[in-house]
Amino acid sequence: MSRAAYHCELAWLGGDHAVADVLVEVDGDRIVTVTPGRRADDVPEGTVQLAGITVPGLANAHSHAFHRALRGRTHDGVGSFWTWRDQMYGLAATLDPESYHRLARATFAEMALAGITCVGEFHYLHHQRAGEPYREPNAMGEALLAAAADAGIRMTLLDTCYLQGGIGQPPNPVQRRFSDVRVEHWIERVEALRSLASPVARIGAAIHSVRAVDPASIEQVARWASEHEAPLHAHVSEQPAENHQCIEAFALTPMELLAERHALEAAFTAVHATHLTEHDVRLLQTHRSGVCICPTTERDLADGIADTAAWRGAGIPIALGSDSHAVIDLFEEMRATELDERLSSLVRGNHTVTSLLEAGTVGGHQLLGWPDAGRISVGSLADLVTVRLDSVRTAGVGSEHALATTVFAATAADVHHVVAGGTVVVRNGAHVTLDVAAELHRSIGAVWAAAADAADTPEATR
Amino acid sequence: MSRAAYHCELAWLGGDHAVADVLVEVDGDRIVTVTPGRRADDVPEGTVQLAGITVPGLANAHSHAFHRALRGRTHDGVGSFWTWRDQMYGLAATLDPESYHRLARATFAEMALAGITCVGEFHYLHHQRAGEPYREPNAMGEALLAAAADAGIRMTLLDTCYLQGGIGQPPNPVQRRFSDVRVEHWIERVEALRSLASPVARIGAAIHSVRAVDPASIEQVARWASEHEAPLHAHVSEQPAENHQCIEAFALTPMELLAERHALEAAFTAVHATHLTEHDVRLLQTHRSGVCICPTTERDLADGIADTAAWRGAGIPIALGSDSHAVIDLFEEMRATELDERLSSLVRGNHTVTSLLEAGTVGGHQLLGWPDAGRISVGSLADLVTVRLDSVRTAGVGSEHALATTVFAATAADVHHVVAGGTVVVRNGAHVTLDVAAELHRSIGAVWAAAADAADTPEATR
Numbered sequence: 008m009s010r011a012a013y014h015c016e017l018a019w020l021g022g023d024h025a026v027a028d029v030l031v032e033v034d035g036d037r038i039v040t041v042t043p044g045r046r047a048d049d050v051p052e053g054t055v056q057l058a059g060i061t062v063p064g065l066a067n068a069h070s071h072a073f074h075r076a077l078r079g080r081t082h083d084g085v086g087s088f089w090t091w092r093d094q095m096y097g098l099a100a101t102l103d104p105e106s107y108h109r110l111a112r113a114t115f116a117e118m119a120l121a122g123i124t125c126v127g128e129f130h131y132l133h134h135q136r137a138g139e140p141y142r143e144p145n146a147m148g149e150a151l152l153a154a155a156a157d158a159g160i161r162m163t164l165l166d167t168c169y170l171q172g173g174i175g176q177p178p179n180p181v182q183r184r185f186s187d188v189r190v191e192h193w194i195e196r197v198e199a200l201r202s203l204a205s206p207v208a209r210i211g212a213a214i215h216s217v218r219a220v221d222p223a224s225i226e227q228v229a230r231w232a233s234e235h236e237a238p239l240h241a242h243v244s245e246q247p248a249e250n251h252q253c254i255e256a257f258a259l260t261p262m263e264l265l266a267e268r269h270a271l272e273a274a275f276t277a278v279h280a281t282h283l284t285e286h287d288v289r290l291l292q293t294h295r296s297g298v299c300i301c302p303t304t305e306r307d308l309a310d311g312i313a314d315t316a317a318w319r320g321a322g323i324p325i326a327l328g329s330d331s332h333a334v335i336d337l338f339e340e341m342r343a344t345e346l347d348e349r350l351s352s353l354v355r356g357n358h359t360v361t362s363l364l365e366a367g368t369v370g371g372h373q374l375l376g377w378p379d380a381g382r383i384s385v386g387s388l389a390d391l392v393t394v395r396l397d398s399v400r401t402a403g404v405g406s407e408h409a410l411a412t413t414v415f416a417a418t419a420a421d422v423h424h425v426v427a428g429g430t431v432v433v434r435n436g437a438h439v440t441l442d443v444a445a446e447l448h449r450s451i452g453a454v455w456a457a458a459a460d461a462a463d464t465p466e467a468t469r
Numbered sequence: 470m471s472r473a474a475y476h477c478e479l480a481w482l483g484g485d486h487a488v489a490d491v492l493v494e495v496d497g498d499r500i501v502t503v504t505p506g507r508r509a510d511d512v513p514e515g516t517v518q519l520a521g522i523t524v525p526g527l528a529n530a531h532s533h534a535f536h537r538a539l540r541g542r543t544h545d546g547v548g549s550f551w552t553w554r555d556q557m558y559g560l561a562a563t564l565d566p567e568s569y570h571r572l573a574r575a576t577f578a579e580m581a582l583a584g585i586t587c588v589g590e591f592h593y594l595h596h597q598r599a600g601e602p603y604r605e606p607n608a609m610g611e612a613l614l615a616a617a618a619d620a621g622i623r624m625t626l627l628d629t630c631y632l633q634g635g636i637g638q639p640p641n642p643v644q645r646r647f648s649d650v651r652v653e654h655w656i657e658r659v660e661a662l663r664s665l666a667s668p669v670a671r672i673g674a675a676i677h678s679v680r681a682v683d684p685a686s687i688e689q690v691a692r693w694a695s696e697h698e699a700p701l702h703a704h705v706s707e708q709p710a711e712n713h714q715c716i717e718a719f720a721l722t723p724m725e726l727l728a729e730r731h732a733l734e735a736a737f738t739a740v741h742a743t744h745l746t747e748h749d750v751r752l753l754q755t756h757r758s759g760v761c762i763c764p765t766t767e768r769d770l771a772d773g774i775a776d777t778a779a780w781r782g783a784g785i786p787i788a789l790g791s792d793s794h795a796v797i798d799l800f801e802e803m804r805a806t807e808l809d810e811r812l813s814s815l816v817r818g819n820h821t822v823t824s825l826l827e828a829g830t831v832g833g834h835q836l837l838g839w840p841d842a843g844r845i846s847v848g849s850l851a852d853l854v855t856v857r858l859d860s861v862r863t864a865g866v867g868s869e870h871a872l873a874t875t876v877f878a879a880t881a882a883d884v885h886h887v888v889a890g891g892t893v894v895v896r897n898g899a900h901v902t903l904d905v906a907a908e909l910h911r912s913i914g915a916v917w918a919a920a921a922d923a924a925d926t927p928e929a930t931r
Contacts, residue, residue, distance in 0.1 A: 075865075076865065078865065078866070078874070078877075078878050079863070079865070079866040079870045079871075079873050079874030079877060079878050080866065080870050080873070082804075082822065082873050082876070082877040083818070083821060083822045083873050085816075085817065085818030086816075086817045086818055087815075087816060087817060088817075090817075091817070117861045120861055247815070305812070306808035306809070306811060306812055307808065307811070307817075307877075308811075308817070309811035309812070309814065309815045309816055309817045310812075310815070311812060311815055312812050333877065333878070334862075334878070335861075335862075342544075346768035346769065347768070347812060349768060349769070349770075349771035350767070350768055350771070350772075350773060350774050350809060350812065352771065353549075353709070353771045353772070353773055354547075354548075354549060354771055355547065355548045355549060355550075355552075355553070355769075355770070355771045356545070356547030356548055359545060360544065360545045397906050397910065398906055399579045399582055399797075399905050399906050399909060400797075400881075401541070402905075402906040402907075402909040402910045402913070403537075403538065403540065403541070403909045403910055403912075403913030403914065404540070404541040404542065404913075405914075408541045408542050409541075411541050411542070411544050411545045412540070412541030414544070415540075415541060415544040415769075415795065416540050416541050416795070416796070418880060418882065419862075420862075420880065420882040443861050444859050444860055444861050444864040445864075447861060447864040447865045448859065448864045448865055450865075451864070451865030451866075452865065452867075
């Protein structure tokens with residue numbers, strides 16, 4: 008990384024319109040100049056010409072990398088979120104640091120191809136199969152950090168506290184891999200993880216859910232996050248059953264319980280938040296907390312439609328995640344946010360093109376603890392994602408409709424050039440260092456082969 | 470067209486699984502042999518090898534080709550179906566047979582790239598700007614038929630009766646282009662159109678809606694369709710307002726009115742059918758009528774979520790359409806059918822992978838009047854659509870999950886080879902005769918330039 012210059016045919020610099028002929032100069036991992044109205048033939052020698060529209064790097068604010076291996080394998084048949092979870096657990100049981108690294112590297116590289124330059128990995132697959140820690144207790148987290156670095160994207164590792172299998176219930180055999188048993192052990196492990204923070208990696212915290220973490224432990228995780236100014240995420244009210252269980256146990260909604268235990272006093276993000284009460288929304292608003300929705304996953308898992316228009320009305324920051332990676336396409340998540348709202352409200356325009364773009368860029372970065380990213384502006388991290396406006400999906404619009412076309416018609420397949428933190432990661436639609444489809448094929452094949460082997464091996468000999 | 474042979478690595482021959490190593494031989498426009506289990510190196514000389522999974526040609530059962538020019542231009546801002554319609558009317562006012570032909574050719578070619586080998590064009594843009602017929606009264610319909618032929622796909626031209634601007638209201642200035650004023654004129658025009666039927670074009674009928682056609686005229690259109698055994702389609706209950714208006718005027722739901730006027734005794738398809746009563750569904754079931762849903766358009770236009778699980782339970786045939794072409798991707802329509810149902814029911818698996826594939830292939834062909842298409846079987850029209858299983862979207866699944874991956878993870882961009890009626894239309898992901906993105910760019914640019922000119926021209930001189 009040193010100095011580089013990019014000339015963008017069109018660029019989104021914030022606001023309601025794309026700007027023509029923008030020269031962006033980069034030094035190291037930062038943007039140092041942004042000059043609109045600079046003719047393409049009046050640029051420094053060596054300037055890279057970017058046709059189409061260039062937007063800031065996309066932030067994928069909620070990811071479970073290993074779920075990528077489930078794509079195509081869990082959609083059929085009858086069931087619910089809970090039967091899907093059983094299938095996901097079958098996969099989780101098979102991974103080790105090496106297979107996890109390979110699968111995550113391929114998955115993060117698929118994200119890079121889709122214009123994602125930063126991922127929030129909600130990481131709870133910590134321990135060995137029977138629940139005992141690895142010799143290096145953060146071996147699995149290190150595998151994820153290495154995978155993101157290999158793929159050329161930044162990461163906030165949201166190390167996830169997971170202690171119990173349900174409210175007041177011990178972990179089941181698969182869940183033992185997730186569990187630190189006591190919150191003090193989680194804190195000890197995450198303290199050690201902090202030494203791995205770098206210019207491309209930040210360490211955050213997560214509470215898996217009010218199902219998996221008891222109230223006293225929620226409070227300790229929240230205190231840790233506040234003290235370290237670390238982002239704190241939690242799955243909240245994805246399914247009605249979670250609300251029912253929480254109200255029955257504590258006479259509080261999950262959000263109310265998290266608030267009572269001071270989680271919302273940290274830099275808090277509620278993930279999904281599909282089934283909130285009005286009071287829950289007010290709590291988020293009062294505490295200036297954020298929400299991360301994952302529309303393609305919420306469709307797949309039959310979660311329901313959140314009232315995202317109410318959040319927008321309350322000024323709550325919104326981020327987007329591809330979560331289970333049934334689809335990795337942040338443009339699809341952007342438009343799904345608005346389109347699913349239309350399906351429930353029967354009104355168009357609850358969100359704007361600009362607000363949807365913000366959710367996928369600056370909003371996500373903010374909630375992952377990167378306030379210095381998600382904008383094409385001087386001093387920001389140099390993330391530039393260029394989208395073709397001459398594919399069959401995007402052809403036929405002029406510059407005045409380029410933003411709407413990006414949000415409502417482009418797909419991940421239209422991303423043709425990606426710069427992440429000053430480094431070119433994708434060129435002509437291909438990852439610069441990895442054969443991503445081949446890596447996906449190999450790594451996913453390997454984990455399912457391991458799962459089949461495990462199924463053939465008697466329990467006692469594993 | 471003469472004899473040709475294709476070896477499919479995997480093919481869907483119906484049922485729940487893809488079959489390996491299928492040799493398909495074609496003579497003219499028909500499939501003459503289908504041989505599963507034939508090794509790739511044991512095939513006739515000149516056999517084309519198709520890697521990935523090959524499915525039957527996709528049928529796009531509801532299209533308004535000219536809406537393609539709206540993509541990216543109508544998504545932003547606040548509004549409803551009805552404000553969107555005003556924008557669509559602005560476009561409709563500008564087209565003539567030549568510009569319509571070019572725009573439709575590009576749109577149908579985009580469909581070919583997406584694996585669509587047959588389109589049902591719901592055609593109501595009949596007349597000159599002030600409403601007077603063209604010298605050749607079917608000039609606009611002929612433009613559409615020529616466009617489909619140029620793009621290499623088959624068409625059912627659903628010529629659409631449109632008489633009034635609303636229940637008991639005259640057409641507004643734009644709607645005059647749609648209106649034949651009296652149903653007898655519609656019949657006369659459509660009779661003439663029948664001479665244009667061919668091996669690649671069939672003529673069907675449509676009732677625009679109960680808003681646009683009075684009850685007595687509905688009955689005459691239905692009689693014409695029954696007498697000619699022509700498919701009959703109608704927009705039904707896309708918006709709650711239509712139901713309210715119809716009940717107020719006739720004390721019947723739109724479906725009840727159509728049934729009372731014998732429309733369901735023809736080979737009838739209700740398009741959208743978003744807001745049906747239980748009685749409406751029973752009417753469809755009793756008359757063995759079909760439904761065509763257009764999920765990506767219904768999302769975009771804030772129509773709401775139809776109870777498609779109830780239709781499936783009632784054994785009602787389902788077809789899919791890309792309608793307004795905000796997206797042209799039948800795989801997205803397939804999965805959206807199930808995913809949107811999940812969002813309202815909170816249950817997974819209302820539809821199966823197989824039933825969704827059937828809706829996009831044999832179901833659509835059936836409701837467009839092509840009972841001889843939509844299957845890879847001896848005697849069927851030779852439509853073969855091959856989907857890559859080695860893209861970043863589809864990599865990592867084996868043959869046992871190929872169907873689910875096609876429906877839930879593939880996109881139109883994964884279609885790499887298309888045979889329509891025995892002719893190769895798409896090879897290596899590119900249309901064999903047209904530069905589709907360039908045609909879209911030129912044709913859409915031209916219609917909006919014409920619209921801008923028209924806006925600058927005083928009304929009196931137009």
